[in-house]
Amino acid sequence: MATFVLVPGAWLGAWAWEATAHALRSRGHAALPVTLTGLGERSTLATPEVGLDTHIDDITAFVMERGLHEVTLVAHSYAAVPVTGAAGRLGSRLERLVYLDSAPFAEGTCLLDVMPDDTVDQLHQQVAEHGDGWQLPLPPFGLLSTFSSLEGLSEDQLDLMRTRATPQPFSTFAQRLARPGELDDDVDHVMVACHDAQALLDAGMPTLAFLNQPPWRRFYLPTGHWPMLSAPVELAKTLDAVVSSGC
Template sequence: MATFVLVPGAWLGAWAWEDTAQALRERGHPALPVTLTGLGERSALATPEVGLDTHIDDITAFVVEQDLRDVTLVAHSYASVPVTAAAGRLGTRLERLVYLDSAPFAEGMCLLDVMPEDVVNQLHQQVAEYGDGWQLPLPPVELLGTLSSLEGLDEGRLDLMRTRATPQPFRTFAQRLNRPGELAPDVDHVVVACHDAQALLDAGMPELAFLSQSPWRRFHLPTGHWPMLSTPVELAETLDTVVSSGH
C-alpha cells in the first residue's frame, strides 16, 4: 500500500484525477488529489502574485498538515516544476517521486525554458489579449501539443477539459526554480512516460539521459499527455505496478 499525492498539470484541478484516484483506492491505496492555488475549485484565489513558490508551498503544506507518511508524490506535466522543489522539503515523509510524462527541473529553470520560442511568444500574446496580462487561459487544441500527445482524448474528454479548465496564473510558468533542495537518499525515483516523452527518451537526448540510468526506474504508458483523462484506469494500474515492484 502506498499513499498517493496526485498533483495535476496546468489548468487542471483535483477533478482531473477522480477516475485514477478511485481506481487506486480500489487497489487499496489512499489516493489524494491536490488542487493548486488559483486553479479548479480554488480559482477564486488566483491573483497576479500567484507563482511557482505559491504552488511549492501548496504541495508541501498538503503533505505536512495532513501528516502524511510514506508518500508517493506524482507530478503531471507543469507540476514537475513545483514538485521538484516540494519533494526536497518533505524529507523522510517522501517514499517515492513519480514524474508522469514530465521530468525534474534544475535550479534556475522555469517551464517556459523547455518550450519552443514561437510557442512562448504565442502564450505571451494570449496572456496579454485574454488573460489581463497575468493569466493564461487553456490554449486552443492545436497549441496543446502534437496529435500523439492528444491521443485518447475523444471529443467528450476534450470538452471536459475545455469546460473545467481554469486559467493558469502565468507567473507559475515564468518564475524560476530556486534552491530545490536534496531528496532523502532512499527515495525511489520513477518516470512514467507517455508517447511523446517515451520518444524523447528513446531518442537518447543528452539532457534526459540520466532518466534511463540508476536510480531512475522507467515505465511506459501508451497514451497521450493527459493519461488521467485518456486512460485513467490504466494509469492507476501502472502506478500500482510502480509501487508493487519496489525500488
C-alpha cells in the same frame, strides 16, 4: 498500501484525477488529489502574485498538514516544477517521486525553458490578449497539441477539459526554480513516460540521459499527455505496478 499525492498539470484541478484516484482506492491505496492555488475549485484565489513558489508551498503544506508519511508524490506535466521544489522539503515523509510524462527540473529553470521559442511567443500573446496580462487560459487545442499530445482523448474528454480547465497564473510558468532541497538517499525515483516523454527519450536528448540510469526506474504508458483523462484505469494500474515493484 501506498499513499499517493496526485498533483495535476496546468489548468487542471483535483477533479482531473477522479477516475484514477477511484481505481487506486479500489486496489487498496490512499489516493489524495491536490488542487493548486488559483486553479479548479480554488480559482477565486488566483492573483498576479500566484507563482511557482506558491505552488511549492501548496504541495508541502498538503503533505505536512495532513500528517502524511511514506508518500508517493506524483507530478503530471507542469507539476514537475513545483514537485521538484517541494520534494526536498518533505524529508523522511517522502518515499517515492513519480514524474508522469514529465521530468525533474534543474535549479534556475522554468517551464517556458523547455518549450520552443515560437510556442512561448504564442503563449505570451494568449496571456496579453485573453488573460489580462497575467493569466494563461487553456490554449486552443491546435496550439496545445504543438507541445502536448492529445492522443487518446475523446470528444467528450476534450469538452471536459475545455469546460473545467481554469486559467493558469502565468508566473507559475515563468518563475525560475530556486535550489531544491536534498532528497533522502532512499527515495525511489520513477518516471512514467507517455508518448511525449517517450519521444524525447527516444530522441536521445542529452539533458534527459540521467533518466536511463540508476536510481531511476521507468515505466511506459501508451497514451497521450493527459493519461488521467485518456487512460485513467490504465494509469492506476501502472502506478500500482510502480509501488508493487518498488517494495
